[in-house]
Amino acid sequence: MSEELTWLPAWRIRELIGKREVSCVEVTEHFLGRIEEFNPTLRAFEQVDRAGAREQARRADRAVAAGEALGPLHGIPTSVKSHIRVEGLRYVQPGTDVVSSFDDICVERLRRAGAIIIGTNTMMGAGADLTLARDRPGVFSPFNWDAEALSPWDTTRVPGWSSSGGAATAAARLLPVTIGSDGGGSTRLPAAYSGVVGLHTSRGLIPHVNYDKPTMLLTASYGPLARYVRDAALFTRAMSGGDGRDYVCLQDDTPDPVDALDRGVEGMSMAWTEDFGFAATYATADSARIIDVARAAAHSLVTLGATVDPTAEVWEDRAERGTVRWTVEPSVYEVMVGTNSAPLPALDPLLYREQAESRARNWERFQRLFRRYDVILSVTAQRIAAPVEEWERAWTVDGPTFPGGSFAPVYCSHTMIFNWLGFPAVTVPCGFVDGLPVGLQIAAWHGREDLVLRVAEAFQQAFPRDEHPAVS
Known part of the structure; x- marks a missing residue:
C-alpha cells in the first residue's frame, strides 16, 4: 500500500484512512520519505x-481509533508557501526571520479539516538577498540557486516564479496538495510550468489576517496546487468562507466548488481568446506552438457537449506603459490598516483615476462576456519552463532593486488580468511542447469557482494526463 500512496488522489487517501485501510502515520511517513529522497534535488x-x-x-490516528467525526482532509499531509504563517515554524522573508506565533486563516482551516501541516515550500526569489549573478559581473540576481526550487521535469529548468516550491512538490508528488498564493499568476503559472492544477481564487473567498503587518489582500489570493482537480476543489472548500478578521473577505457563501464537479460541461457556453487582445506583444518564437496545444484542448470540450466560440474582444494591457502600471497603482497588492503607514508613497491622483477607469472598462467587458458565456478559456502561459540561465537573465536588473519590472508583464501576460479584477481562474495540464507541460486556463465571474473547477474536472476526466516527471 505504501508505494501506491504516491500517485493516489488525496480524496482517495482520505477514504482509505476513514476505512482504516491505511493509517495517518503511514501516510505521513510515506510522504516524509519522498521529501527526504527528492527534496535535495528539487529544493522545494x-x-x-x-x-x-x-x-x-499520531493525534489523527487516535481520533480515528476513538470513532470521532473526521474532517474532509483528515490525515492528508500538506504544505504552504513560505510567506504563509504557520504557528511554531520560522517565517522567513527578506528582512524577516521569526518564529510565527499564529496560523494564517487558511492554515487554521486546513487544520480544522484534519490536514497535517508538514512544512513550508520555497518561494523563488525570497532567499537570494540580491547576490551577484553567476555569469554577469556587477549585475545583481534575485535568485540563490543553492536554494531555489527546480523543475521535476528537467532540473536544469525552473518550475516558475513565486509558488515554485509548492508546484515542484505537487508535480513530483512529494505531497498530494500544497498551498500557494497568486498575485499575478503565482499559483497558476508555476502550476502550468510544472504540469499540475493551480487555482487563483476570487478576491476575498479565502480570508487573510496578519497580526504583525495588518493588510488587506486586494489582488492576491491563496489557492491549492495539486495533480487532481477534485483535490484542489476539496482544499478550496476547506479554506473558503467569511471571517470577521478580514475586512474585505466575502460575506456570503458562494456555490460549493465540490458539488458541481460531476455535472460535466454539456450545454455550457465557453469563449476562447488567443491573447485577450494584447498578450501577443509578449510572445516568443515558441508561443504559437504552445497556444496551439491549449487551443486544441479548449476545443476538445466540444466533444463533451459544450460550445466553444472564439472572441475578438480586446482588453487593456495593464503594463502598456512599461513598468509604470505595475509600480504606481496605489497599494493594489496590500492596503495597510490600523495606524500603519501606507506601504507605497502618495501618487498622482490623475494617474490613479486613469488606472481606476481602465479597470472599470475591463470589468465591464468581462461583465458583458459572462452574460453570454459561462467561462473564458486561454493558454495559461505562452512560454514553457525556462532554463535556469535564461530565467536569471530575464529577471536580473542592474543594481540592488527588486527585479521583474520589465519581465513581469511578459511572465504574467495571460494571468494578471484576473488578479486585477478579482475573478477566479484555474490552470489544468493539457499537453506538452518539447517535453514540457502546457496549461489550459479557465476563468469565470467572481465567486464562480464552481464553474472553473467543473470545467477543469470534466477536461481532466475526459483527457487525463498520466505522465510523471523525471524526478518523482
Whole structure:
C-alpha cells in the first residue's frame, strides 16, 4: 500500500484512512520519505517539520481509533508557501526571520479539516538577498540557486516564479496538495510550468489576517496546487468562507466548488481568446506552438457537449506603459490598516483615476462576456519552463532593486488580468511542447469557482494526463 500512496488522489487517501485501510502515520511517513529522497534535488521546501508532522499524524490516528467525526482532509499531509504563517515554524522573508506565533486563516482551516501541516515550500526569489549573478559581473540576481526550487521535469529548468516550491512538490508528488498564493499568476503559472492544477481564487473567498503587518489582500489570493482537480476543489472548500478578521473577505457563501464537479460541461457556453487582445506583444518564437496545444484542448470540450466560440474582444494591457502600471497603482497588492503607514508613497491622483477607469472598462467587458458565456478559456502561459540561465537573465536588473519590472508583464501576460479584477481562474495540464507541460486556463465571474473547477474536472476526466516527471 505504501508505494501506491504516491500517485493516489488525496480524496482517495482520505477514504482509505476513514476505512482504516491505511493509517495517518503511514501516510505521513510515506510522504516524509519522498521529501527526504527528492527534496535535495528539487529544493522545494523551506522547512520540513518532521517531529510536528509525526505528532499530528499520531493525534489523527487516535481520533480515528476513538470513532470521532473526521474532517474532509483528515490525515492528508500538506504544505504552504513560505510567506504563509504557520504557528511554531520560522517565517522567513527578506528582512524577516521569526518564529510565527499564529496560523494564517487558511492554515487554521486546513487544520480544522484534519490536514497535517508538514512544512513550508520555497518561494523563488525570497532567499537570494540580491547576490551577484553567476555569469554577469556587477549585475545583481534575485535568485540563490543553492536554494531555489527546480523543475521535476528537467532540473536544469525552473518550475516558475513565486509558488515554485509548492508546484515542484505537487508535480513530483512529494505531497498530494500544497498551498500557494497568486498575485499575478503565482499559483497558476508555476502550476502550468510544472504540469499540475493551480487555482487563483476570487478576491476575498479565502480570508487573510496578519497580526504583525495588518493588510488587506486586494489582488492576491491563496489557492491549492495539486495533480487532481477534485483535490484542489476539496482544499478550496476547506479554506473558503467569511471571517470577521478580514475586512474585505466575502460575506456570503458562494456555490460549493465540490458539488458541481460531476455535472460535466454539456450545454455550457465557453469563449476562447488567443491573447485577450494584447498578450501577443509578449510572445516568443515558441508561443504559437504552445497556444496551439491549449487551443486544441479548449476545443476538445466540444466533444463533451459544450460550445466553444472564439472572441475578438480586446482588453487593456495593464503594463502598456512599461513598468509604470505595475509600480504606481496605489497599494493594489496590500492596503495597510490600523495606524500603519501606507506601504507605497502618495501618487498622482490623475494617474490613479486613469488606472481606476481602465479597470472599470475591463470589468465591464468581462461583465458583458459572462452574460453570454459561462467561462473564458486561454493558454495559461505562452512560454514553457525556462532554463535556469535564461530565467536569471530575464529577471536580473542592474543594481540592488527588486527585479521583474520589465519581465513581469511578459511572465504574467495571460494571468494578471484576473488578479486585477478579482475573478477566479484555474490552470489544468493539457499537453506538452518539447517535453514540457502546457496549461489550459479557465476563468469565470467572481465567486464562480464552481464553474472553473467543473470545467477543469470534466477536461481532466475526459483527457487525463498520466505522465510523471523525471524526478518523482
